[in-house]
Amino acid sequence: MKIAFFNTKSYDKEYFKNVNKESDIELTFFDGTLNCETTELTKGHQGVCVFVNDKLDADVIKSIAEKGVKLIALRCAGFNNVNLEAAQKHNIKVVRVPAYSPSAVAEHALALILTLNRKTHKAYNRVRESNFSLERLTGFNLKGKTVGVIGTGKIGAEFCTNMIGLGCNVIAQDPYPNDDLKSKGVKYMEIQQLLEQSDIISLHCPLTPESKHLINKATIKQMKPGVMLINTSRGALIKTKDAIKGLKKGHIGYLGIDVYEQEEGLFFNDLSENIIQDEDIMRLMSFPNVLITSHQAFFTREALEQIATTTVQNIQDFKEGKPLENEIVPKP
CATH class of the missing domain: 3.40.50.720 (NAD(P)-binding Rossmann-like Domain)
Structure with a gap:
């Protein structure tokens, strides 16, 4: 064959x-x-x-x-x-x-959180230039923070377990609650409650007609000011232009994405000598509180x-x- x-x-x-x-x-x-x-x-x-x-x-x-x-x-x-x-x-x-490998994607989501929070990517570049200053590198303790997980399939469940291990308060939304996660302390709730309560929100749901642009102007408004938003699932779960507006207003405090709504033709390619025509991703890359990886969460x-x-x-x-x-x- x-x-x-x-x-x-x-x-x-x-x-x-x-x-x-x-x-x-x-x-x-x-x-x-x-x-x-x-x-x-x-x-x-x-x-x-x-x-x-x-x-x-x-x-x-x-x-x-x-x-x-x-x-x-x-x-x-x-x-x-x-x-x-x-x-x-x-x-x-x-x-x-x-x-x-659910672990691969769940661990990459955690890597985005830790990097955005503790700014290790910026510290690395500073030290290589002999700049040992700690100015503007302040982070926060993950322990005790509320992490909202949208989608608790195999990857989402693995991510929940990781965050519980770090001492976080984990809440979740999924049409099919996981009894094992419940026994570990994960609380399931409606999405509006999750958005309102979460310090960090991580997306682990599939892309369907119902979930497309799940994160949009209306749902961003429901989130805590300064929320950290992580997406290692599918790019179109987030309406990019609305996320950019949320970043500009300061409502989204951190954005970590391994997937992008218009990633076709960009991700998996070396475009270092090209002029990128996608204005949205170039705008995202200009924010100091945005971290983008090119669909590598699975890559172990x-x-x-x-x-x-x-x-x-x-x-x-x-x-x-x-x-x-x-x-x-x-x-x-």
């Missing part, structure tokens, strides 16, 4: 080649994204392997179906970039990696190995006609 592998980076090749060496699956690696302009590359392949910035809308799916593609293998947990109805219409199966050795292992197994199960444990289907 031949799989067209899009959005390839050096680490993708390394981990997938290593995991796939015992398999008879043939991977063809392409650097570019899968979109309307690159569907011709799928000719001769029975499946495609894609990542978060590949856009599989109805037109792309129709095109790859006409070229014989029968499987879309996502090497990520999120699937908001795939039109599931179109895939079902064209008899294309969709599989994903539902959980590869353990996670990369698990992503490759699960993806190859998903493809192998499809090839052998076995039940697809990680299949995604449209909601009825």
